[in-house]
Amino acid sequence: MVESRALARWKALGHPVLTGQPPVLQNIGTEAIETLGELMLYDSTISPRKNQACASCHMPYAGFSGPIPSVNLTMIAFPGAVHFRAGKRTPQRHPYSPFFPVLQYNQEQGLFFGGNFWDSRATGYKLRIPDAEQAQGPPVDTQEMGFPDTACIAFRLSQAAYRPLFEEVWGEGSFDIKFPRETARICATPGGAAVFGGNTTPLPLSAGDRTRANIVYDRWAQSIDSFEQSVQVSPFSSKFDAFLAAKYTLTSDEMSGFKLFNGKGNCNSCHLDGRGTSLKSDQADTSAVAMVNPLFTCFGSANEGVPLNPGNAFYYQTKPDSYGFIANPYGFGYRDLGLGSFLRSAFGSGPNPNLKWKQYAPTVDGQMQVSSVRDVASTPPQCPTSEAPGPYFQKAFFHNGYFKSLKQVVHFYNTRDKYAYPVTSGHCPKGTTEKVDCWPLPEVRNNIDMTSGNLGLTDEEENQLVAFLQTLSDGFTRPYLNSDIYTGACMKGGSAATQGNEHLIATPPLPPCASAICSVAPAPSPSIP
Numbered sequence: 001m002v003e004s005r006a007l008a009r010w011k012a013l014g015h016p017v018l019t020g021q022p023p024v025l026q027n028i029g030t031e032a033i034e035t036l037g038e039l040m041l042y043d044s045t046i047s048p049r050k051n052q053a054c055a056s057c058h059m060p061y062a063g064f065s066g067p068i069p070s071v072n073l074t075m076i077a078f079p080g081a082v083h084f085r086a087g088k089r090t091p092q093r094h095p096y097s098p099f100f101p102v103l104q105y106n107q108e109q110g111l112f113f114g115g116n117f118w119d120s121r122a123t124g125y126k127l128r129i130p131d132a133e134q135a136q137g138p139p140v141d142t143q144e145m146g147f148p149d150t151a152c153i154a155f156r157l158s159q160a161a162y163r164p165l166f167e168e169v170w171g172e173g174s175f176d177i178k179f180p181r182e183t184a185r186i187c188a189t190p191g192g193a194a195v196f197g198g199n200t201t202p203l204p205l206s207a208g209d210r211t212r213a214n215i216v217y218d219r220w221a222q223s224i225d226s227f228e229q230s231v232q233v234s235p236f237s238s239k240f241d242a243f244l245a246a247k248y249t250l251t252s253d254e255m256s257g258f259k260l261f262n263g264k265g266n267c268n269s270c271h272l273d274g275r276g277t278s279l280k281s282d283q284a285d286t287s288a289v290a291m292v293n294p295l296f297t298c299f300g301s302a303n304e305g306v307p308l309n310p311g312n313a314f315y316y317q318t319k320p321d322s323y324g325f326i327a328n329p330y331g332f333g334y335r336d337l338g339l340g341s342f343l344r345s346a347f348g349s350g351p352n353p354n355l356k357w358k359q360y361a362p363t364v365d366g367q368m369q370v371s372s373v374r375d376v377a378s379t380p381p382q383c384p385t386s387e388a389p390g391p392y393f394q395k396a397f398f399h400n401g402y403f404k405s406l407k408q409v410v411h412f413y414n415t416r417d418k419y420a421y422p423v424t425s426g427h428c429p430k431g432t433t434e435k436v437d438c439w440p441l442p443e444v445r446n447n448i449d450m451t452s453g454n455l456g457l458t459d460e461e462e463n464q465l466v467a468f469l470q471t472l473s474d475g476f477t478r479p480y481l482n483s484d485i486y487t488g489a490c491m492k493g494g495s496a497a498t499q500g501n502e503h504l505i506a507t508p509p510l511p512p513c514a515s516a517i518c519s520v521a522p523a524p525s526p527s528i529p
């Protein structure tokens with residue numbers, strides 16, 4: 001349905017005219033490349049068996065995060081093109097991710113800023129746009145679309161209905177590549193299959209054709225980035241944006257929540273709202289609006305000390321699948337060290353292109369990207385909230401989906417240290433309730449951020465913070481493109497504080513952290529149990 005809408009947009013667009021020096025696609029160049037990106041995002045032929053698109057895990061009605069409530073509630077990682085394989089983290093929202101800068105180490109602060117993905121491994125080092133490099137991950141990620149060779153994307157694009165648009169934007173001759181006869185067969189076989197013996201370029205192309213296929217893959221990435229950055233996907237059209245333009249008055253709960261956000265709650269020190277922070281209640285924020293398009297992130301990373309989530313499907317993928325591929329040979333010996341694993345190029349992340357960064361791994365173990373909180377509360381129009389008793393749409397928050405409501409997220413920031421227990425999830429002491437007055441141990445105990453943890457907020461103040469987060473959903477001042485396509489049911493009942501607790505699984509006794517993760521130099525310090 002979304003695909004046919006996008007195709008109609010393309011047909012209505014007309015043909016861009018290349019003119020000027022340097023040549024520019026005058027008048028409709030912007031819309032042409034954005035529409036191309038949109039067609040790619042919803043194209044399920046970009047997977048070996050033509051059954052998975054980017055949108056399978058990122059739907060507009062959920063702010064482009066995980067679209068299936070039952071998955072968000074339980075296994076949290078979304079199934080890939082090979083349906084019994086799933087990743088290990090929650091799908092991030094991609095509105096505003098094009099605004100993240102290229103990953104850089106700030107030597108004065110001793111901190112990393114930029115990159116995309118929870119662990120920042122899409123650094124942008126080559127294309128100079130992390131979000132574009134991000135788009136080059138899923139098509140060849142064994143747990144996502146899973147092509148065996150990046151040249152398969154050029155091959156499938158050369159057969160796409162929208163190939164003429166690609167050639168109009170990026171040039172005639174883009175697909176002058178001699179694909180060998182076995183291409184169709186190789187590209188229909190999922191990556192990681194034993195037949196490839198670890199070869200990541202099984203398509204036998206000449207050096208020139210390989211380079212041309214690589215260029216097509218760069219164009220794919222840049223086109224998708226342009227759609228994600230467009231005013232359709234990253235539109236700054238929330239209640240809060242209307243408030244900044246003096247076109248909407250925040251309700252008293254929303255306003256109180258805003259004041260807590262850049263006051264007592266201290267959220268603004270990481271999720272930057274473009275204003276100053278006034279920590280004491282007698283301080284009035286008299287600063288002028290310094291930024292009218294705040295992104296609610298500092299582009300940095302932090303370890304908030306989230307408990308390990310034993311519901312994560314990744315822990316259970318320990319046996320070879322029918323292609324001989326094992327997603328996670330370590331089972332519960334897996335620990336998600338986030339940015340630390342990436343800097344070491346260790347298991348569970350990707351290769352780090354900058355050896356000089358590796359030495360800093362122990363200072364960032366457990367750190368994950370500070371998400372923009374824009375659109376964190378987005379839900380389909382017919383299920384107007386993410387919070388029980390609803391009617392609500394079930395979401396999953398943070399990298400491992402441990403939190404099932406925004407109330408739980410805020411309560412965690414507020415009471416993490418007050419109700420800390422030395423147990424794993426599912427083992428809170430009798431008389432306590434997990435996520436209410438018991439928080440299990442953090443998954444990674446290193447580098448825990450102490451900005452929050454015991455904020456002293458009342459129950460009402462927590463709810464006001466949630467009300468404020470809800471003002472950040474796009475689609476208030478203008479309809480949000482394609483947010484109307486959810487056809488499932490809404491959920492009802494229960495309370496936001498214990499939402500999803502009936503699905504808690506008791507964590508098994510944890511084996512020590514696998515050596516492929518925790519013994520890679522420079523090893524985590526202090527060492528991770």
Ligand code: HEC
Pocket residue numbers: 041052053054055056057058078079080081087088089090091092093094096097115116117118119131134135136138139143144145224369
């Ligand atoms: C099988 C589900 C799945 C598919 C298919 C998928 N994604 Fe994702 N996406 C995820 C997950 C999970 C993450 C977080 C992964 C991580 O951090 O390791 C993510 C992260 C992202 C991010 C990073 C956002 C940020 O702020 O850093 C962007 C952008 C994104 N995806 C876009 C895409 C695009 C474009 C495609 C298609 C080319 C795609 N995704 C296909 C699950 C999926």
Ligand code: HEC
Pocket residue numbers: 092093261265266267268269270271301302303304306368369370371372373376396397398399400406409410413414449451452465469
């Ligand atoms: C020290 C920096 C820091 C502070 C302070 C902070 N956050 Fe966060 N926030 C993060 C990081 C890092 C993540 C992602 C953590 C993860 O996934 O493990 C995050 C994630 C979130 C998310 C979930 C986003 C998603 O996509 O699932 C919400 C909502 C949120 N924060 C709200 C808040 C609120 C409300 C406050 C104030 C009470 C706050 N944050 C304070 C760093 C911070």
